[in-house]
Amino acid sequence: MKNIYKPIEATIEDIIVETSTIKTFVLRTSESFEFKTGQFVELTLPGIGEAPFTPSSDPNLKDKIEITIMNVGRVTSLLHNITKNTSLGIRGPYGKGYPLEQFEGKDVLTVGGGVGLAPLRSFLFSLFGDIDKYNKVVLRYGARTPNDIMYKESLLSWSKKKKVDVVTTVDVGDSSWKGNVGLVTTILKDLPVDLKKAISVVCGPPIMMKFVTLKLLDLGFKPSDIYLSMEKNMSCGLGKCGHCRIGRYYVCRDGPVFTYEMLKDIPDIWE
Amino acid sequence: MNIYYIQTSKLNDFVSRFKKNHNVFSPYIKDPAVKEKDYFYKKSADTEPPLFNAYRVVEPLKSFFTYPDEKVTEYFSTGKNITDLVEKTIIFGIKSCDIVGHKIQDFVFLEGAEVDSLYRLRRENTIFISGDCTDFKEVCHCLAWDILPHPLLGFDLNLSPLNEGYLVEVGSIKGEELIQLGKEYFVQAKETQISARKTKRDNLIERLKKHLLPQNLVSKDTVQKLVREGYNLDTWHNFMLTCVECGGCNLICDTCHCFLLADKKENQINSKLKIWDSCLYANYARVAGGANPLKTRTRRLRNRFMKKFDFFVDNLGMPACCGCGRCIEVCPGKIDIREVLKDLAKKVTVKA
Numbered sequence: 001m002k003n004i005y006k007p008i009e010a011t012i013e014d015i016i017v018e019t020s021t022i023k024t025f026v027l028r029t030s031e032s033f034e035f036k037t038g039q040f041v042e043l044t045l046p047g048i049g050e051a052p053f054t055p056s057s058d059p060n061l062k063d064k065i066e067i068t069i070m071n072v073g074r075v076t077s078l079l080h081n082i083t084k085n086t087s088l089g090i091r092g093p094y095g096k097g098y099p100l101e102q103f104e105g106k107d108v109l110t111v112g113g114g115v116g117l118a119p120l121r122s123f124l125f126s127l128f129g130d131i132d133k134y135n136k137v138v139l140r141y142g143a144r145t146p147n148d149i150m151y152k153e154s155l156l157s158w159s160k161k162k163k164v165d166v167v168t169t170v171d172v173g174d175s176s177w178k179g180n181v182g183l184v185t186t187i188l189k190d191l192p193v194d195l196k197k198a199i200s201v202v203c204g205p206p207i208m209m210k211f212v213t214l215k216l217l218d219l220g221f222k223p224s225d226i227y228l229s230m231e232k233n234m235s236c237g238l239g240k241c242g243h244c245r246i247g248r249y250y251v252c253r254d255g256p257v258f259t260y261e262m263l264k265d266i267p268d269i270w271e
Numbered sequence: 272m273n274i275y276y277i278q279t280s281k282l283n284d285f286v287s288r289f290k291k292n293h294n295v296f297s298p299y300i301k302d303p304a305v306k307e308k309d310y311f312y313k314k315s316a317d318t319e320p321p322l323f324n325a326y327r328v329v330e331p332l333k334s335f336f337t338y339p340d341e342k343v344t345e346y347f348s349t350g351k352n353i354t355d356l357v358e359k360t361i362i363f364g365i366k367s368c369d370i371v372g373h374k375i376q377d378f379v380f381l382e383g384a385e386v387d388s389l390y391r392l393r394r395e396n397t398i399f400i401s402g403d404c405t406d407f408k409e410v411c412h413c414l415a416w417d418i419l420p421h422p423l424l425g426f427d428l429n430l431s432p433l434n435e436g437y438l439v440e441v442g443s444i445k446g447e448e449l450i451q452l453g454k455e456y457f458v459q460a461k462e463t464q465i466s467a468r469k470t471k472r473d474n475l476i477e478r479l480k481k482h483l484l485p486q487n488l489v490s491k492d493t494v495q496k497l498v499r500e501g502y503n504l505d506t507w508h509n510f511m512l513t514c515v516e517c518g519g520c521n522l523i524c525d526t527c528h529c530f531l532l533a534d535k536k537e538n539q540i541n542s543k544l545k546i547w548d549s550c551l552y553a554n555y556a557r558v559a560g561g562a563n564p565l566k567t568r569t570r571r572l573r574n575r576f577m578k579k580f581d582f583f584v585d586n587l588g589m590p591a592c593c594g595c596g597r598c599i600e601v602c603p604g605k606i607d608i609r610e611v612l613k614d615l616a617k618k619v620t621v622k623a
Contacts, residue, residue, distance in 0.1 A: 001388040005532060005543050006344040046347060047536025050543075051559060073559025089346055089541075206562070233558045235532050239383045241548070242529035243556065245578060248585035253383065267502055271564035 004238055007044045007089025008033065013064065015084060018150045022115055023080060024056060024068040029090060035059055037126040038097030038119065038229070038257045042237050043067065043075075044089030045082075051075040052094075052234040054256070056118040058125035065090075068118035068150065094237035095256045098123055098201065098227065100130075107136040107193040111212050113184050113204025117141055117150050119229055120203050124158065131163060138193055139166045142184030142208070146170055146177045165192055184208060185215045195220045203229040210270040213260055224261040230269070231256050275450060275457040276464055278436040283320035285453040289361055290317055293398075296335070297321035298328045298364035307408055310364065323432055325406035327366040327595055331525040333376050335362060336393045337545065339522070342535075343389055345542045357392040365401040368413045370425040372525030372593035375583065379528045398445060401426035403472060407479050410596025412609060414479055415488040418593055421472050431468045438468050489612040495584040498576050501615035507573040510611050513604030514568055518549025520598035520606070526579065526591035529555075550574050576611065 010033075014026040035041065040054040051073070057066035071080040108127060112120045120139075127137050139158065143149040149168060159166035169180040169187045180187050184204070200221055202212050209228055216226050232244035232251045239253035247266035249255065254262075263269045277285065286295060298310035299322055310328040315321060380390035404411075404420035413420055422429055427446035430437040438460050441447045450457055489497060521527040529548040534541065548555060551572065556565040565571045583591040592608065599607045 001391070002385075003344045003388055004385045005545070006346050007543075009347055044346075044534060044543075047534050047541040049534050050532060073561075076559055087347065231558075232564070233556060236530075238385050240379050240387065240528070240530075241532060242550070242578070243531075243548070245582060248582055268564065268570075271562075 005091070005236070007042070007050075007091045010043075010065070010088050010090040012082070012084055012086050012088065018068060019148050021072075021148075022068060022070045022150055024066050024118075025079070025088075027065050027067065027088065027090065028063065029065065032062070033065060033090065033093075034062070035065070035093035036097035037100070037122045039093035039095045040231070040234070040237070040252075040256055041065075041067070041090050041092035041094070042234070043079075044091070045075055045078055046087060046089055048078060049075040050089070050091075050235070052231065052237065052252075054119035054122070054229070054231070055093075056121045058129065059122060060126070060129055068115065068121070070115040092237055094234070094252050096254070098126075098257055100126060103127075103199055104133045105135055105197065107138065107198040108134055109138045109140070109191060109193050109198055109200040109216075111184060111188070111200060111202045111204070111216075112139070112141045113208035113212070114143060114148070115150070116202075116204030116208070116229070120201065121151060121154065123201060128158075128161065128164075131161075134163070135197065136193065137164045138191060139164070140184060140187050140191075141166070141168045142171065142187070142204075143168070144171050146174055183211070185211050188212070188215050188219065191219070199225045199227065201227045206270045217260075222261075223264050224259050226260040227257050228260060228263065229256050230258055230263070272441040273447065273450075274441070274460040274465060275439045276433070276436055276460045277439055277457050279320075281456040282437060285456045286315075286321055286361075286363075287318060288453055289449075290315070293359045293361045295321070295361045296363065298324040312362075312364070315363075321363040321400075323402060323405075323430065323437075324364045324366075326404050326408055326411060327368055327597075328364055329523075329597070329600075331523055331597065332362075332365060332369040332373050333525055333528070335360065335397060336376060336390050337380070337528070337530070337547070339547045341545055342542045343532075343545045345540055348540050357389070357396050360393075360397045361400060362397060363400045363402075365399050365422075365426065366404055366595075367401070367418055367420055367422040368411075368593040368595040369525060370399070370401060370422050371413075371416075371418050371589075372591075372595065374425070374589070375526040375587070375591050376528055378587050398428075398449060399426045399442075400428045400430065401442075402430040403432070403468075404475060405432060405471070406475075407482065408596060408600075409482075410599040411479070411594065412483055412486070412488055412596060413594035414476070414483055415609075416491050416590065416592060416594045419472075420475055420479060431471070433464055433467055433471070438464055486609065487613065488609055489616050491590060493616075494580045494590055494612065497612065497615050497619055498580045500619045502573070502577075504615060504618050506611060506614045506618065507576075508569045510606050510614070511568045511572045514551065514572060514606060515604055516551050516553060516568065516571075517603060518551050519601040519603070520608075521549035521551060521575065522547055523597045523601045525593060525595060525597070526583075550578065572606075580612075 009030040010027040016024040056068040244251035380387040579591040
């Protein structure tokens with residue numbers, strides 16, 4: 001019988017420095033490991049600890065998986081200090097992921113804040129791989145400073161793609177920054193989307209998701225057309241350990257992607 | 272299902288037969304001098320007869336299936352499977368509240384997308400021998416949740432004391448098979464015995480009702496509405512004031528199931544541990560970076576009630592409380608689940 005708590009081995013093939021606090025780990029798993037975009041995994045630092053992450057790579061790449069990690073806590077700070085060829089454990093994938101089939105034919109507005117662009121990169125790769133199915137892809141991304149912008153080259157190449165529209169903003173600019181300065185909500189004006197056939201996908205820190213959601217509602221998005229990534233302190237990933245409850249849901253089992261419609265009547269969701 | 276009769280002395284012989292290849296657990300009284308005696312579980316020695324407990328034991332039934340701190344898997348090594356070590360177990364002294372509360376554990380660990388294989392193996396290798404309650408503790412309030420003080424389902428065998436023996440009701444195929452292994456000890460129960468059982472059961476229910484009626488407890492069908500509408504009331508804050516965050520209420524609760532999955536390295540072997548967690552602990556909901564949706568004790572106390580009376584009503588159609596009162600007895604801050612709900616009821620009605 002399968003032991004649901006046992007991780008499989010994944011070797012770090014490469015480590016890409018994205019910003020001073022964010023790195024992308026390129027992993028090769030010892031057994032086949034597939035995920036749908038938006039699903040998450042539990043990554044184990046052997047003998048030390050485990051934490052949940054949403055992969056940032058294209059789910060169609062079968063031989064490797066990339067996970068972009070910000071140095072914020074006990075496990076992530078240790079992860080930031082390890083080197084290539086180290087073995088990690090991986091369990092999952094868990095959760096439901098993005099319902100891509102419901103986005104077909106739509107204008108897809110993607111709003112990212114900070115390291116929240118990591119899961120969205122995987123989502124965007126999925127869209128780009130099948131771009132004919134979607135009417136338009138719009139990305140609005142906010143970082144704290146120009147130095148905190150992740151995936152700089154990708155952002156540039158995405159902005160040159162057909163049917164794709166990218167705008168980036170920073171909370172605080174510097175002498176080299178020519179773009180918008182202000183929170184991500186300041187670049188949600190005059191969006192090139194048709195509200196009658198638009199959906200929005202939001203990922204970022206809770207405070208950012210809160211204000212983006214309010215802004216999107218204000219713009220006329222229906223609560224059922226706003227998809228949020230609610231990442232809590234998932235420990236088991238299996239709906240058993242109890243930690244990631246929001247109202248009647250477990251984030252690991254019923255999410256991590258929820259529509260605002262599902263969450264709007266639950267108190268304290270942004271805490 | 273069949274109902275048999277067995278004399279007390281023969282029950283002892285019957286049980287002794289199984290001690291060779293089963294761990295048999297039975298209640299015992301640690302301190303016979305106290306007024307309201309407490310029963311605890313212990314592994315029953317070879318010739319020791321099982322003790323019939325008048326009401327539920329102190330330890331929750333879940334403690335036979337998940338442990339406060341245990342290794343659930345090794346990884347990156349070729350050690351033997353943890354699941355190879357599961358032993359056959361017979362548990363005496365289970366009560367109706369334990370069985371109902373345990374539905375929550377079964378729901379969590381046996382259902383959903385994936386099954387906890389260690390839990391399942393332990394469950395499959397355990398025989399439940401329950402018994403009618405013949406008395407109750409001050410904190411007992413099963414009837415408030417429409418749970419009777421004798422089990423109707425969910426046992427393998429159920430014992431009802433009668434004269435110099437027990438009526439033994441079979442509740443499962445496993446139970447019937449057990450009887451067949453010692454059928455010379457049993458006779459079919461007579462109608463008069465079964466009606467005598469009913470009289471005894473009805474008498475206890477009447478006594479318990481008399482105990483509970485003046486308490487004016489919250490009912491099963493209103494409790495979800497109550498915790499939802501009372502979400503912003505001062506009840507949570509007021510009851511929190513004596514909470515010392517020991518987690519006792521969660522750890523001793525037969526429905527609470529939260530655990531942390533932790534990692535450990537010992538002698539070059541990596542393992543994952545399942546460690547019981549409590550939503551009253553300050554770090555229960557904390558995420559990397561320090562944000563904590565349950566940062567105040569008030570929120571954590573409320574969370575315990577929302578999980579029991581909102582989440583589980585939505586997810587399983589029943590509240591996660593069986594009225595066993597263990598959390599009331601264990602709490603050093605004297606926080607009484609009955610009183611918290613009554614306080615909400617008082618204030619929610621006043622508001623409406």
